[in-house]
Amino acid sequence: MLTIKDLNASYGAITALHGLSLEVEEGELVALLGTNGAGKSTTLKSICGVLKPTSGTVTFLGEEITGKTPEAILRKGISLVPEGREIFTSLTVSENLRLGAFSSYNKKRYQADLEEMFELFPILKDRFNQPGGLLSGGEQQQLAIARALMSHPKLLMLDEPSLGLSPTLVNQIFDLIAKLRERGTTILLVEQNAERAVHLADRVYVLNTGNLEFAGTPDQLEKELDIADVYFGGDGEGHHEVTL
Amino acid sequence: MIFGEFVINTLSLGSLYALVALGLVFVYGILKLVNFAYGEYVMVAGYSMYILGAFTPVPWWVTMIVAVAMAALTSYLTELVAFRRVRQKSDNAALVTSFAVMVLLQNAVLLFVSPRARAVKLPSAFSESITILGVVTPLRNVLTIATTLVLLLGLTLLMKYTVLGIAMRAAADKFTTTRLMGVQANLVISFAFIISGFLAGVVSIFWVGRSASVDPLIGFTPLLIAFIATVIGGMNSLVGAVAGGYVYGLLFNILSITLPASMISYRDAFMFMIVILFLLLRPEGMIKGNYTEERVG
Ligand SMILES: Nc1ncnc2c1ncn2[C@@H]1O[C@H](COP(=O)(O)OP(=O)(O)OP(=O)(O)O)[C@@H](O)[C@H]1O
């Protein structure tokens, strides 16, 4: 569904991605992991058109979308839940959701979609007419996900959706991701919470300072980590933290 | 009744300044760019009125509609031809471009029309007076206030209840995220320029209405007033711009009646002093928009 080939991306003189290749198949949940500054957000930004890659190609559903505008790429069916939620704080919850449906608005379907979002995120119904800025962090994250879903994406990209949330809310978010995946949404998930992401994922990529360090199934990742443990004499748990 | 006269004068002047400030801030809100060519949209509308009045037999209301449309069109075209190309480059490039557009439009008029002022034919309503609540006042004062109220109401409805309005507010807050919703950057920006030019056109009718003439430098004062009023009111808020316009009108009128005759020519200097003192106390202006400063790229 999504194919990235030899992607290079940079911020001025800083190169953030060195020839990254990556693939997401239809219906898959792919986890993209890595330490701070590894280039995870940069990868998502390059896919959705916020950042123009310096070289390489992004292909989606057989069509090259490299360097297209964010608004054009959204229309192709890729929706991003950005790092830090990026809620429109001065707009109400209702208006945030309305913008989510900007590209594909259909009055009848819109009402049904809203009902569906209220079912997934009951809090949004209670807060429907409040400014987004008055929502708590967890509520904002739910709004950000709901807003992204309003466009009926074929591929949903989530950038650290559990960041800064309480353990209960983290559980809720992961439950929700599992639910979305069951509904058949293809998901590319960036997470700091590596263990939980790996647990959910069909396949995993690990980035390290802009280079691909691992690509494979969760099982393969486990094995590789065990081997690494043997070589470096790490204590399993600790090594997870360092590698991911 | 001197107080009644003061109130009507202030409301009328404040309304005009509110419109002029609002037009400037519409573009600033989205692009974070002070468009120095803004005053020239006022000029374009002024010359449209002059040309239609002097050389064609069209009725006055057609003249006015065409003048406003010309200002909106000029604004739209300056974005399309000039700003769109430099937008992604740098803030300074856009600022310099706005200067260039200003000078270009001014010189075009100097060259093709005349450096001297031209008389503009106005409908008789602009020279009539009416009596309200015992106060005799020019009818155009009342027209200015009424027009402003209608426009403010219309714009409020537009910004609050239409998708385009919601998208405009979102874009002023977080431009890139707005694009991630599928909102075309060019749509939002073009729309901001059209509204900006439209407001400059309406302002032009009443501005020209006071002197019944137009000259190549007519755009400078509206630009300056718009700039100061938005700085007073808060650059990041539409409501702030309107409030700033009315406050500016009020200050101006207070100074006009309190300053002794010998000092009246220093009125602008006093205005600036008050504004600077105010900004020292409250640099963000009267109304602090909760928007983030984000460059549009
Ligand atoms: N706007 C920017 N300007 C300059 N450099 C940037 C910018 N954004 C990211 N970088 C740099 O690019 C590299 C990759 O950053 P990126 O945001 O993709 O990391 P990340 O994997 O998402 O990290 P995190 O887990 O902290 O979100 C880092 O070295 C970072 O310093």
Ligand SMILES: [Mg+2]
């Ligand atoms: Mg990141």
